[in-house]
Amino acid sequence: MQNLKYLDLSGNNIPKEKLLSLPRSANLQILIIDNNRDSHNPVTEALKEYEVLQNLKELHLCNSQLRNFQIHFYMATPILTHLYLNNNEINSSDAVFNNIPATLTHLYLNKNVIDRVKLGKLRHLQELSMNDNVITQVCFEKCEDKSISLKDAAEMQYLSLTRNLISEISSDAFSDTSRLLKLDLSGNKIADITKGTFNNTMMISNLSLADNILVTVPDVCSIMFLKNLDLSGNRISAVFSGTFCINLRTLEYLHLSNNVITTIETRAFRSLQSLKYLDLSGNRLKQLPAHWVYSWYIQELHLERNNFTELDNISLINIKELKNIYLDENPMPVLTAGSFQLLPRHVRIHLKNMRIEYKCEQCTCENEDDEDDKNDDYENKNGNDDNSD
16 A cells, blocks of 8 residues: 555445554545444443544545544644545534644534534635534624634635524634635524624635525625625515715625515615626516616526516616516516517526416507518518519
8 A cells, every 4th residue: 555645445344543554654635434334342432542634635524424533634644635524423523623624624523413613723725615514603703602703714715604503603704714715604503793794704706695584685885896796595584765875886796585575675786786687586576676786797587486466567777688578477467568668688588487467368469460460571582583483
């Protein structure tokens, strides 16, 4: 094994205490031992024995019944950069964060039972994924027991804490995360975010606060390079004029689906000059007022599962680049030809599962004579063409 650089031992029954006991593996760079099932008696819960893997950069120990560690990763794997510990039973972050080497930049701890990350433990990390744990607070210095402190996380670029139990974000939580590019806090219990919380995170391009319990659009004005904002699955009831500030010039994708929005004011989205994609599906909208949006660049608009009864209630003035509008499952009993004439040219209208009444027998075709004239012209033209042969 002296020249081996990649080794996958997944799906075996290696005793947990000996997972890193691999002699003569000095050149190993990637080691994968996922889905390990320790059936030995007595069963141990800790990783104990190891050989020094001096060139190892990636270590995968996912879904392997791990709960604790009695080794120092900074000694066993001194230049480790990526550590994957997803889907285990780790309940103490100290067992991980007190032992990782300073070279570690990417750490994945999804689906464990970790409830705390103490101050200063994220100093060198660029990416941390701790989805499906039991954190309740994101903080800086003044932290509760079940919290994650972002103090000294100056190198952090990607942070994902989806489906925890987070209900509080302290106003200074992101003071040290000026390099953050992607933040995912979806699937938590966040009801409010203090104005100014994101003042030091202007580089974020992708922010997800989906599936929380927000009742208003949070203040994200300081995130000047934001491109994708997901607020779907909250309890937002209205989008007012001035909700989105002028700083959000780079925003291209906005998700507001599955809220309880009944009101969108005139100029509500006026500042979003680069907006290409807007999802308002699954709300309670009955109309969109004139000049509610000024973006010429919106290409895709989702309005499915709302309460629109007529196309005339949807103002699409100034949306010149619209390519697709989705109106599926709206209660539109009657659709007239005149309504379609108000839509932008070249737009595709999606009308699946509509509750449209069939009333053709009551209709009068006002342009019937014009159609007959067109048919006569067509027949005459074809006849002339035949004679010319």
